[in-house]
Amino acid sequence: MREIFAIPAFHDNYIWVIRKGMSAAVVDPGDAGPVKEAITRLGLTLTAILTTHHHADHVGGVDELLASWPVPVYGPAAESINVVDHPVTHGDRVRLPDVDVDFVVLDVGGHTLGHIAYSGQGALFCGDTLFAGGCGRIFEGTASQMWNSLTRLATLPGDTQVYCAHEYTAANLRFALAVEPANAALQQRAQAVDQLRAAGLPTVPSTIAVELETNPFLRVKSPEVIAAAVGYSGGELLGDAEVFSALRDWKNVF
Template sequence: MLKIDALPAFSDNYIWLVQDTEQRCCAVVDPGDAAPVLAWLAANPGWQLRDILITHHHADHVGGVAALKAATGARVSGPANERIPQRDQALADGDAIEVLGLKFQVIDVPGHTLGHIAYYQPDQHWLFCGDSLFAAGCGRLFEGTPEQMHRSLSRLAALPGKTAVYCTHEYTLSNLRFACAVEPENPALIQRQQEVIAWREAGQISLPSSIDLERATNPFLRCEQASVRAAVEAHSGQAAASETGVFAGLRAWKDNF
C-alpha cells in the first residue's frame, strides 16, 4: 500500500513523504530541511529512505539533501539543467524514473527557475510540481519568462482532471484572495475559499489540490477565460494581445497584490 504524508518545514513548506507501507521504504520530495525527515525516520524504526526527488535548486527545496544522503544513502534525482547537491541521477523532459516500484514521468516546467521539473505518476494520478503550479496560483518568475511559465502550466493543466497536485507551499489562502480579486463572481472559487478558510482554522492543510479544481479556480490556468482577460485589462489599463499576455498581466498584478 502506498500513501503520502506532508512533513511541515520552515514556515510554509511541505516535504512530501511517499511511503510503501508493505516494504517499509519511502521517498521524499524537495527536502529543504533534513530534520523533519530524520525525525520521522527515528519515530518509525525499520523504515528505509530510498529516494530523494528534487524539482529545482532553491535552498528551501535542497537544503536537507546532503544530510539525508549521508544518513541514509538514498538516491538523489533532480533536474539535469540545475546544480543539485549530491545528485545521482540527472533528469530531463520525457525521462522516466522508477521510485518505490512506480514509474514517474518527468516534465520540464521552466518559469520559476529555468531547469524546474515536475514528476507525474499516471497510475496513481500524482503530480509533484514544486514551485511551478500552486493551489490557486503559480510560482514567481525568478529566472524564466511569462511565455515559458504559461507553456509549463498549460502542460500541467492538460493532465487528467483527477490528478492530485502536490505543490510545496501552504500559499493557498493568499492565492485565493488574489483569485477572488480577479474573478469575484466565480462560484467555484467562492466555495473553495470558504472550504480552505475552514480547513486552516481547523489546523488542516489545504493540499493536495487537483487539476480539475485548478482549472476551475486558478486564474493562471484560466487565461483563456473572458472574465480573466477583462480583469487583467481593467487592472493594467492595456489590452492583452494573447493568452500569454493575460498571464503576464496576472503575474505582474499578483507580484504587487
C-alpha cells in the same frame, strides 16, 4: 498500499513523503531535521530523494539525509545541484520500485530555468510551478516559459492529485477572488480553505480539475479573467501568455 503524506518545514513548506510498507522516498527535502524525525519515528527506510529545482528550501537538507541514507538523488539536469547523482530531463522516467511509483519527468521551467515536475500514477509533484489556487513567481525564466509550463500541467487528467510545495492557498485564493469574484466554484473553495486553515489543516493536495475551475493562472481564456487582467494592465493584451503575464505582475504586488 502506497501512501503520500506531508512533512511541514520552515514557515510554509511541505516536504512530501511517498511510502510503501517500510520504504519511503521524499520530495524536495529542504530541511533534514523533520524528515529524519518522521522516518525514524515511523521506522522507515529512506530509499530515494527527488528534487524539483535548486532553491535551498527544496534541496538544503539533502546532504544531511545522505549521511544517514546513501540513496539516489534525482533532480533537474539543467540546474547545478551538486547532490543530484541522477540528473533527469523532460520525458525521462523515474522508477522507484521500493515505493511502487513510475514517474515521467516534465519540464516546467519558469520559476527557475530548469525546474522539473514528476508525474505518474495519479500524482503530480510540481515544486513551485503550480500552487493550489496560484503559481510560482518567475525568478529566472520568462512569463511565456511559465505559461507554457502551466499549460503542460493543465493537460494532465483532471483527477491528478497536485502536490505542491507550499501552503499558499488562502492567500492565492484572495487574489483569485479579486480577479474573478463571480466564480461560484472559487467562492466555495475559498470558504472551505478558510475552514481548513482555521482548524490547522493543510489545503493540499488539490486536483487539476479543481485548479482549472478556480485558479486564475489556468483560466486566462475566461472573459472575466481577461477583463480583470486588461483592467490591471491598462492596455490591450494579445493572447493567453500576455494575459497570464499581466496576472502574474498583478499578483506580485497584490
